[in-house]
Amino acid sequence: MNSINIIFNSFFDIFFYPFRSVDSIYGLCAISLLTAIIALPIFKYTSNQEGIKRVKARIMGHILELRLFKDDIRIILSAQKNILKFNMIYLRYTLKPLMFMMVPMVVIVIHTALRYEYRPLHPGESAIVKVKLHNPNELSTQDREMVLTVSEGLSIETPPLQIDGGKETYWRVRAEREGIFKLGFQSHDMDVGKRVLVSGKVTRLSSETLKSGIINSFLNPGEPSLPEGTALKSVLITYPHAKINFFGWDIHWLILFFIFTLGFGFILMRPFNVRL
Amino acid sequence: MILCFFIINVFCTGNTSSAQSTKKILLLGFDGMDPVLLDRYMKEDMLPNFKLLQEKGDFKPLVTSMPPQSPVAWSNFITGMNPGGHGIFDFIARDPQTYIPYLSTSKTTEAKKNMKIGDWLIPFSNAETLLLRKGKAFWEILEDNGIPSTVLKIPANFPPVSTEANTLSGMGTPDILGTYGTFSFYTTKDLEDEEQEIESGRLLNVKMLNNSIKTELSGPPNPFKVSGKRVSTELVIKVDDNNPVALIRVEDEEILLNEGEWSKWIKVSFKLAPFQKLTGICRFYLMQVHPYLELYVSPINIDPINPNVPISTPGSYSADIADEIGYYYTQGMPEDTKALDQDFINNEAYIEQSDFIINERQKMLNLEMERFSSGLLFVYFSTTDLISHMFWRYMDKEHPGYKSEEAEKYSDVIKNTYKKMDTLLGNVMKRIDNDTTLIILSDHGFGPFRRYFHINRWLKDNGYLNFMDDSLGESNEFFENVDFGITKAYSLGFNGIYLNLFGREGMGIVYDGAEKEKLIKDLISKLENLKDPENGKRVIKKVYRREEIYSGKYVQDAPDLLIGYNRGYRTSWESALGKVPEGLLGDNMKKWSGTHLWDYELIPGIILSNKKIKTLSPALYDIAPTILAEFGIKKSTGMVGKPIF
Numbered sequence: 001m002n003s004i005n006i007i008f009n010s011f012f013d014i015f016f017y018p019f020r021s022v023d024s025i026y027g028l029c030a031i032s033l034l035t036a037i038i039a040l041p042i043f044k045y046t047s048n049q050e051g052i053k054r055v056k057a058r059i060m061g062h063i064l065e066l067r068l069f070k071d072d073i074r075i076i077l078s079a080q081k082n083i084l085k086f087n088m089i090y091l092r093y094t095l096k097p098l099m100f101m102m103v104p105m106v107v108i109v110i111h112t113a114l115r116y117e118y119r120p121l122h123p124g125e126s127a128i129v130k131v132k133l134h135n136p137n138e139l140s141t142q143d144r145e146m147v148l149t150v151s152e153g154l155s156i157e158t159p160p161l162q163i164d165g166g167k168e169t170y171w172r173v174r175a176e177r178e179g180i181f182k183l184g185f186q187s188h189d190m191d192v193g194k195r196v197l198v199s200g201k202v203t204r205l206s207s208e209t210l211k212s213g214i215i216n217s218f219l220n221p222g223e224p225s226l227p228e229g230t231a232l233k234s235v236l237i238t239y240p241h242a243k244i245n246f247f248g249w250d251i252h253w254l255i256l257f258f259i260f261t262l263g264f265g266f267i268l269m270r271p272f273n274v275r276l
Numbered sequence: 277m278i279l280c281f282f283i284i285n286v287f288c289t290g291n292t293s294s295a296q297s298t299k300k301i302l303l304l305g306f307d308g309m310d311p312v313l314l315d316r317y318m319k320e321d322m323l324p325n326f327k328l329l330q331e332k333g334d335f336k337p338l339v340t341s342m343p344p345q346s347p348v349a350w351s352n353f354i355t356g357m358n359p360g361g362h363g364i365f366d367f368i369a370r371d372p373q374t375y376i377p378y379l380s381t382s383k384t385t386e387a388k389k390n391m392k393i394g395d396w397l398i399p400f401s402n403a404e405t406l407l408l409r410k411g412k413a414f415w416e417i418l419e420d421n422g423i424p425s426t427v428l429k430i431p432a433n434f435p436p437v438s439t440e441a442n443t444l445s446g447m448g449t450p451d452i453l454g455t456y457g458t459f460s461f462y463t464t465k466d467l468e469d470e471e472q473e474i475e476s477g478r479l480l481n482v483k484m485l486n487n488s489i490k491t492e493l494s495g496p497p498n499p500f501k502v503s504g505k506r507v508s509t510e511l512v513i514k515v516d517d518n519n520p521v522a523l524i525r526v527e528d529e530e531i532l533l534n535e536g537e538w539s540k541w542i543k544v545s546f547k548l549a550p551f552q553k554l555t556g557i558c559r560f561y562l563m564q565v566h567p568y569l570e571l572y573v574s575p576i577n578i579d580p581i582n583p584n585v586p587i588s589t590p591g592s593y594s595a596d597i598a599d600e601i602g603y604y605y606t607q608g609m610p611e612d613t614k615a616l617d618q619d620f621i622n623n624e625a626y627i628e629q630s631d632f633i634i635n636e637r638q639k640m641l642n643l644e645m646e647r648f649s650s651g652l653l654f655v656y657f658s659t660t661d662l663i664s665h666m667f668w669r670y671m672d673k674e675h676p677g678y679k680s681e682e683a684e685k686y687s688d689v690i691k692n693t694y695k696k697m698d699t700l701l702g703n704v705m706k707r708i709d710n711d712t713t714l715i716i717l718s719d720h721g722f723g724p725f726r727r728y729f730h731i732n733r734w735l736k737d738n739g740y741l742n743f744m745d746d747s748l749g750e751s752n753e754f755f756e757n758v759d760f761g762i763t764k765a766y767s768l769g770f771n772g773i774y775l776n777l778f779g780r781e782g783m784g785i786v787y788d789g790a791e792k793e794k795l796i797k798d799l800i801s802k803l804e805n806l807k808d809p810e811n812g813k814r815v816i817k818k819v820y821r822r823e824e825i826y827s828g829k830y831v832q833d834a835p836d837l838l839i840g841y842n843r844g845y846r847t848s849w850e851s852a853l854g855k856v857p858e859g860l861l862g863d864n865m866k867k868w869s870g871t872h873l874w875d876y877e878l879i880p881g882i883i884l885s886n887k888k889i890k891t892l893s894p895a896l897y898d899i900a901p902t903i904l905a906e907f908g909i910k911k912s913t914g915m916v917g918k919p920i921f
Contacts, residue, residue: 128532158534159519163487170523172532238530 001217002224009221012111013204020201024116024244027202028253031112032260038108039101040265040272047097052275055093058086109257114204114222116253118239120197121175125240126157127196129171131185132233134211136166139231149184153177154196185232194235195223208236300712301906302704303654303899304641305353305430306697307346308661308872309718311337311882317694325702329716329884337880339895340720342825342838343771344876346447346661347381349719349896350431355411356900356915360826362411364432365834366769368852369408373782375755377768377854379456381432381448382407387499396549397502405435405585410830412912414900415441415652421909424651426644429637431656434608435586444588444597444640446656449608451575452556452584453496457607460573461620462491462513476614482513484569489513493526493573495546495554507546507554513571520565533562538628541603544576555579557603561625572621578606601639611662617867623686626666630659634696641700645707652903657700661872663693664722668870672724674844676863708886713906713921718881719896725871727808728848728864729815731767731839732856738802740765740795741856751856758856761785764795765836768854770847770873772835773799773819796821799837808845808861815861817842817875828914840875847873883920891920 015034019027062079069075121127129148136144144166150156150173157172173183175198185192197205206222211233217225226232243250269276314335318327329335341349341359343366351357351364359365369380383406387399409432415425419441427433431447451457459477467481482491492508512525520535531539539560546554556576563570578587580594580603587606588594598604610633616626634657641655669677670686701716708714732751735741743751744759751757755766760776760783767773775795778784786792800819808815818840826834839847846864850857872879883894891898898917904910905919 128530158521158532159516161514161516161519161521161523161532163514163516163523170532 001214002212005217005221005224008107008111009204012114016115016202016204020203024202024242024253025246025256028112028116028244028256029260031108032257033264035105035108035257035261036264036268038104039261040268040274042101042104043097043276044272044274046100048093049275052090052093055086055090056275059083059090062086109254110219110221111204112253112257114206115202116242116244118205118207119242120199120201120203120205121239122200123175123177123198125198126172126174127240128236128238129173129183130234130236130238131169132236133167133169133231134233135231139166144187146185146187146190148173149186150196151182153179153181153198154183183235183237185235187231190230190232192226192230192232192235194237196237197239202242205239207239208234210234298650298711299907300648300650300708301652301715301903302645302648302708302712303652303715303717303903304701304704305350305654305656306660306716306718306882307431307656307658308664308720308722309694309697309882310664310721310723311880312721313690313694314882317691322691322695323698325698325705326716326884329701329705329714329886333714333884333886334889335882335884336889336894337721338717338883339893340872340876340879340881341896342820342840342876344720344872344874344879345770346719347432349881350447351409351411352896353717353719353899354409354413354430354432356414356897356911356917357411357828358826358897358916359828359834360822360831361828361914361916362409363830363833364409366772368769369833370768370774372774372780375758375760375766375768375782375854377754379448380769381409382434384454392502395502397500399499403499407433407435407437409433411914413437413439414903415439415443415654417900417904417909417912418652418907421907423907423909425654426648426652427654428640428644429656429658430654431608436589439589441589442593442644444594445608447608447658449578449587449606450585451577451607452554453576455575456609457575457612457614459575459612459615459620460494461615462489462511462571462573463568464489465568465570474618474620477618477620479620482569484515487515487517489569493544493558493576495544495556495576498548500549500552507548509544509546513569515565515569522562522565522569522571524560524571531560533560535562535565536624537562538625538632543579543603554584555582557606561621561629563621563625572615572625574612575607577610580604580606597640597643600643601636604636604640605633609658609662611659611666613662613666613868616666623667623689627663627689630663630693631696634659634693634700638700641704645704657697660693660697660718661722664690664870665868666870668722668724669867672726672869675724675726675869677865677867677869712886714886715899715902716882716884717896717899720872720876720881721879722870722872723874723879724844725846725864725869725873726844727810727815727846727861729841729845729851729861730848730857730859731773731851732854733851733858733860734803734806735765735767735773736856737860740799743856750858751854753850753853753855755854755856758854765799766854767839767847767851769835770852771839771841773837773839775836777836796837803839810861813844814842815845816840817878827916840877841873843874843878845874846871885921887921889920891918894920 062082065079148171153176155174157174161170178198181196183194194209209223210216212225244253317323341352347364348359351362355362364380368377370377385404387401387403389400391398415427416439418425419439425441427443429446434445434448436443436445462480462482464484470481472479482489491511493511495507497504498507514523524531526542526544541557543557556579558576559574561572580598615621637657644653667689669675670683742759742762743757748757763776764786765775775786776784778787803816803819806815820838822834898920901911901915901917902919
């Protein structure tokens with residue numbers, strides 16, 4: 001799974017490269033356009049285009065019926081029943097292409113989230129580092145007592161705070177300057193690392209690193225999973241949430257992504273000769 | 277046709293020249309900056325930028341208001357009137373019918389129409405908060421003349437007066453509970469009660485289980501519930517077995533604090549009703565982790581991004597500032613003097629908090645200076661005042677609270693604050709152009725608060741105030757044991773004495789005319805001759821009749837007599853709220869050790885400008901006419917001041 005992640009990471013790193021120093025809206029527009037371009041052909045070739053055409057025409061016909069016979073309650077009720085029925089049929093027709101579209105969509109959403117869900121630390125900012133152990137009761141006291149090391153450019157602001165019988169350990173680290181830095185977690189027989197990004201640019205960052213496994217690696221592709229055999233369950237850095245300002249409103253990137261993708265979808269459906 | 281249009285435009289708007297002017301006035305208000313200290317530090321070459329400004333322009337003492345209290349003084353500044361014109365006479369005013377005190381600058385009225393459904397209360401009208409200061413603010417007059425203004429954190433302007441100018445309310449702005457600041461203090465140390473009300477705060481005894489504490493942050497009473505039960509949000513605190521560090525979790529936010537460390541701003545929300553949430557912001561200070569936990573939580577400030585009451589004009593302005601500089605203190609008097617006074621935070625925490633507030637204001641100033649192209653910009657700094665209140669005892673060897681070993685460490689705290697303001701001034705001076713008139717001013721000076729005076733006890737001892745039950749020996753707050761049927765005079769607030777006048781007071785017995793006149797003469801004579809048995813000094817320099825010093829529409833609301841205390845003396849905290857304790861005079865051992873509640877002639881403020889001040893003795897109420905004159909606008913009716921340049 002790590003090799004697949006490397007391929008996807010490289011692709012999206014190249015794709016987002018021109019947008020790393022500009023407002024997040026541009027990058028989101030670009031990825032939404034790409035998503036629409038990928039999704040439209042999938043929709044076209046996996047859906048029953050004729051059926052969709054037919055069912056939409058029927059819905060339109062019954063809507064007209066509603067307007068024309070607005071004084072006849074029987075016809076109105078019958079038209080409403082039919083609108084509901086053909087809507088259900090329309091939804092059935094869209095179910096299959098949605099299943100196919102979901103695969104690239106999930107990949108795109110995961111890799112976009114790596115860039116727009118959180119932002120890197122800025123110099124002078126602090127973040128909490130949280131480490132979870134898999135099963136602390138099975139570990140020796142030496143193994144449970146972890147030491148955090150940081151590369152130059154970061155500093156550790158607090159001593160470790162262990163809670164829940166050593167299950168979780170917290171530190172606070174501070175970014176001193178811009179760069180990519182490393183956190184090291186060492187105990188009796190363990191040495192694990194994690195990247196910390198300090199930058200003003202939009203960049204791929206992984207807030208949480210989990211133990212290896214296909215699902216974990218697929219959902220958290222930003223950094224390689226924790227090595228096999230380690231006592232660590234996860235390592236988390238609380239990066240600040242990224243703020244995207246859209247005409248004065250702070251809007252979550254996912255909402256904008258779906259709005260933009262739908263917008264591009266409607267704009268491009270005619271050139272792509274797709275019936276939605 | 278074009279000519280007609282031009283004439284109509286000129287005469288109807290009347291603002292052609294001023295609106296297009298590049299003239300700028302930058303005003304910085306340093307509350308409580310004292311002319312004697314400023315002069316001393318300038319002579320010691322500690323304040324190069326103040327000195328430079330003095331050399332380029334002028335530096336003079338600035339006559340303050342009587343009484344020299346911030347809400348009164350800043351109202352003089354805002355309106356160009358004396359208290360008789362703007363109606364603010366003290367921090368505290370009273371309802372003459374009930375003798376019950378209230379805070380003088382604003383009043384909140386409950387929603388008038390509600391509907392009850394079970395325990396739910398559905399309001400059909402909003403609760404209203406009213407600004408009690410009268411008189412037109414200078415920025416309203418500027419607005420009428422097309423001059424843009426930005427006025428940040430000015431006292432006595434909550435809720436902010438309706439205007440198109442950018443304003444942010446300052447002193448007088450409450451916290452989310454509607455108080456002037458109620459902090460919380462959580463401790464695992466065994467206390468008698470689980471929760472205790474303390475002065476301006478709540479002390480909570482919490483239990484630790486497996487190094488973890490689950491408790492609540494309390495919000496205001498729920499306005500949608502008949503029971504008025506307080507809303508709350510979960511607060512989890514986790515500590516390490518060995519290290520002096522704690523994890524604090526509020527909703528989804530986690531913060532990790534070392535012992536002796538302040539947190540950043542944390543947003544908290546309280547659910548009031550379905551789809552109704554109240555948000556606020558607070559900061560934590562971890563006093564101690566071992567052997568028992570002590571955690572201070574600041575008063576929950578109104579969220580500037582989503583304020584539940586108006587704190588700015590336009591309404592979105594408070595959020596605009598927060599977008600640029602992050603969250604900031606919205607509470608009127610943010611430095612937590614009450615927590616320091618009662619040892620819930622220490623000197624270090626307080627000084628750090630003060631620095632944080634100066635930095636916030638500086639960020640606001642920098643932000644607005646970037647946008648400042650014409651008109652007026654005013655920014656208010658509270659720290660010079662409150663740090664002088666709390667740290668005076670360390671530089672005054674005659675103060676009863678002076679401790680030489682602590683003084684070594686803290687005697688320079690006030691001086692250092694003046695130095696910080698000097699650095700700030702230096703940055704401002706570098707950024708202003710020749711079109712800018714720069715004015716630095718304070719509302720009053722500062723001095724020691726060595727001895728307190730229980731003025732209501734004095735009135736009692738001299739037969740002017742009487743108890744319902746003499747065997748109790750004293751009376752609690754709000755004149756609990758005072759028999760107004762046989763009382764001739766009472767004191768409320770920090771500098772006022774009211775006569776118990778027939779027809780004005782609820783149970784008035786003193787008749788207007790000869791009886792009143794004789795009573796006034798007696799009181800003045802006795803009070804002005806009152807000597808402190810401890811040292812033989814006069815306690816009071818002068819007692820003023822209100823008509824002697826006030827003019828304007830609201831003189832009749834003023835206390836009948838205004839006490840001008842002598843250097844070192846002040847009304848006791850107890851007397852200010854209508855308490856009559858035992859004893860007449862005593863040593864002030866509180867950390868609140870500096871004061872400005874003396875006779876106004878003893879405690880002037882400061883004024884510095886890059887222009888020569890022509891007036892011999894400029895006063896606070898001269899500033900509004902001066903601002904107007906700088907823009908070529910005549911002072912308005914009711915203003916008593918005169919331009920100083």
